[in-house]
Amino acid sequence: MSTVYEQLGGEAAINAAVDIFYRKVLADHYVNRFFEGVDMARQAAKQKGFLTMVTGGPNNYTGKDMREGHKHLVKMGLNDSHFDHIICHLRATLAELGVAQGMIDTVIGVAESTRDDVLDR
Template sequence: MFGLFKKKEKAAPSPEEKAASVFDKLGGAAAIDAAVDIFYRKVLADDRISHFFDTIDMEAQHVKQKAFLTMAFGGPNNYSGKDMREAHKHMNLTEEHFNAVAENLVGTLQELGVSQEDIDSVVTIAVSVKDDVLNK
């Protein structure tokens, strides 16, 4: 009888919803700055990809990385993929380059004490931009 009035099963949270909790757990927009510093420092120190950043404007890049991390952490963003694709189009990037960035992202989250479960949801979102970055 009660079965008739059974509540609708709550849908499992999407990666975006899970990641949004990471954004809040880290402390919102203010905390993203610290995360970007750690992340960007790792990227610049990574021989596999650091040469891509030799001639760029570090501050402009920092702002872009902040936009990317805000998106990956599920914060407020307006990601369309167009800029990401445009910016990386002529760089001849490979899977290895993408993985290097992803590893640095994971390292950053570990350093910030983020749980493995939350890291997984962030990585899921980060990987969703892969085709844009590799221009596929």
């Protein structure tokens, strides 16, 4: 069975998805303070890595990367409610791209599996 990554159209489609996803995140005042002052191009590259991973594309990310990469945000108060917002934006992004509900659930399942690593617990 092919991955969501392949079904979406691979790397080029992920680029488009990053734009939609990151735009939603930046426009969300509940979470956008965690993105203040970050280099947007680097952040977009990280999100591309994240979306590639959760859609089952080629990646070498580990739980340790997710944990290390978010530790400073946990100190700033990052918690489950913020994670929920991001999950919501991810769900909306995939829906906007026309991904079928079953596939969305699969992707959200992968994203959910990173929750404890992201929140460092």
